[in-house]
Amino acid sequence: AQSVAQPEDQVNVAEGNPLTVKCTYSVSGNPYLFWYVQYPNRGLQFLLKYITGDNLVKGSYGFEAEFNKSQTSFHLKKPSALVSDSALYFCAVRDNTGGFKTIFGAGTRLFVKA
């Protein structure tokens, strides 16, 4: 069965500093990996995905994520955080062995301090 772990409930970073939000996954076969962001009282918005190819993928709002197959990780990163990046971030994985179910992690709240 597929699963996603986000080990940090909250990440605090100062504006202008780099940020990392961690994610590890477990899935049979080759994973499709995703990051979504949720602002207060809003639906989830897709940020970026890894399907195949380059291990560093770039997405919306200056975010990027690094896929590491040996560590089964897919950490979200941004070189310089903005206060407006403060939100709830979810890592997700889709099993591609026949099903199309996407499983989400519990989420990490990012707080960027001015």
Next chain:
Amino acid sequence: DTGVSQDPRHKITKRGQNVTFRCDPISEHNRLYWYRQTLGQGPEFLTYFQNEAQLEKSRLLSDRFSAERPKGSFSTLEIQRTEQGDSAMYLCASTQDRSTGELFFGEGSRLTVL
């Protein structure tokens, strides 16, 4: 607006009553998903459809929950004999078949069971 729409956005009901939520996906999307999200947690998979066929249903979903997508377009999620533990945000998402899998979410239907 051609995004995913959900109705109603908020529903307050008394324990034991039945409630129904509706989701209208993006028109060309043939996969439709229902998730449940409680405060501060990640979306929990409930079920998904490919066209009108319900392909998978979570084992966590009791028989009080039923979902339909009769014509392969909009979907309904019904909860019978609601319990206080059903209070949550119910999220709908859609995607295209054969896509790389990113989901497009509606803003959710919040259920409060008194």
